Amino acid sequence: GQNIDQPTEMTATEGAIVQINCTYQTSGFNGLFWYQQHAGEAPTFLSYNVLDGLEEKGRFSSFLSRSKGYSYLLLKELQMKDSASYLCAVRDLYNAGNMLTFGGGTRLMVKP
Amino acid sequence: DGGITQSPKYLFRKEGQNVTLSCEQNLNHDAMYWYRQDPGQGLRLIYYSQIVNDFQKGDIAEGYSVSREKKESFPLTVTSAQKNPTAFYLCARGQGGPNSPLHFGNGTRLTVT
Numbered sequence: 001g002q003n004i005d006q007p008t009e010m011t012a013t014e015g016a017i018v019q020i021n022c023t024y025q026t027s028g029f030n031g032l033f034w035y036q037q038h039a040g041e042a043p044t045f046l047s048y049n050v051l052d053g054l055e056e057k058g059r060f061s062s063f064l065s066r067s068k069g070y071s072y073l074l075l076k077e078l079q080m081k082d083s084a085s086y087l088c089a090v091r092d093l094y095n096a097g098n099m100l101t102f103g104g105g106t107r108l109m110v111k112p
Numbered sequence: 113d114g115g116i117t118q119s120p121k122y123l124f125r126k127e128g129q130n131v132t133l134s135c136e137q138n139l140n141h142d143a144m145y146w147y148r149q150d151p152g153q154g155l156r157l158i159y160y161s162q163i164v165n166d167f168q169k170g171d172i173a174e175g176y177s178v179s180r181e182k183k184e185s186f187p188l189t190v191t192s193a194q195k196n197p198t199a200f201y202l203c204a205r206g207q208g209g210p211n212s213p214l215h216f217g218n219g220t221r222l223t224v225t
Contacts, residue, residue: 008152030210042202042216043155050211087154091210097162098206099145099170100214102154 004103006088011109012078020073020086020106028093033100034062034073035087043087046073075108083110115139116205118217125197125224133188133220135203143206144186145214148172148199155202161186190222197224 003025012018024032031050035043049055049064049071061074073086085107089100116137125131137144143162147155147170157170161180175194180186190197200221204214 004154033213040200040219040221042218045213045215048211048213089155093210097145097160097168098143098210098212099157099160101157102147104154105152107152 004088004090004101006086006103006106008104009107009109011111012075014078014080014110014112016078017074017076018078018108020075020088020108022071022073022088022103024069024071024088024090024103026069026090026092026101028095029066029069029090030093031091032062032064032071033089033091034060034071035089037085037087037105039084046086078110080110080112083108114215114217115141116203116215116217118201118203118220120220121218123220123222125222127224128192129224130189130191131197131222131224133190133201133203133222135186135188135217137184137186137205139205140183141205141207142183144180145204145206146170146176146178146186146188147202147204149202149219150199158188158201190224197222 034046037043047062059076085105087105088103119134145160146158159178161167177189202219203217
């Protein structure tokens, strides 16, 4: 099976930097995805990591360490609209169907 | 809509009734998925389908049924056997490659009273 852990809630200030961590345990790691989900809306894809290291996309970056079963999503220059839940999801090589297994999500509140 | 449409957005039913949620995609993708989300929680997989006329159970399939008669359509029926049907239901499409993300529809919020 898979186990994915994220903090439940985080608070940060507009303009600051925040790091959202995700740890996972899986038998056949085959990629990690980050999604953003505003309340009552669908999750939208942010980033994908399958090799160790940092992937940067504008204000958002995602890091992966496969040996540690660890990833983080880094949000820079926080804006009020970044207040949302951030979902970490893992794909397992041994799961047929390429489905994703999701963590519980981290609700980020950005304050002025 | 990202090539995938769910309807309706809100649905209300009485306990004991079956209800069917619609999911349609127009990008000719093979893989489709149904997830359930409860308040403050992550997504849990109900069913998925990789090809027409074939589907597989996910982690929480009990009380649900699906069909995949056409590539573009993957409806989910919430039956009266589902003990806690009130939830946010999300349908997703996937291109099938290991590095391809899932793309979600806008979801259906089902309330059963």
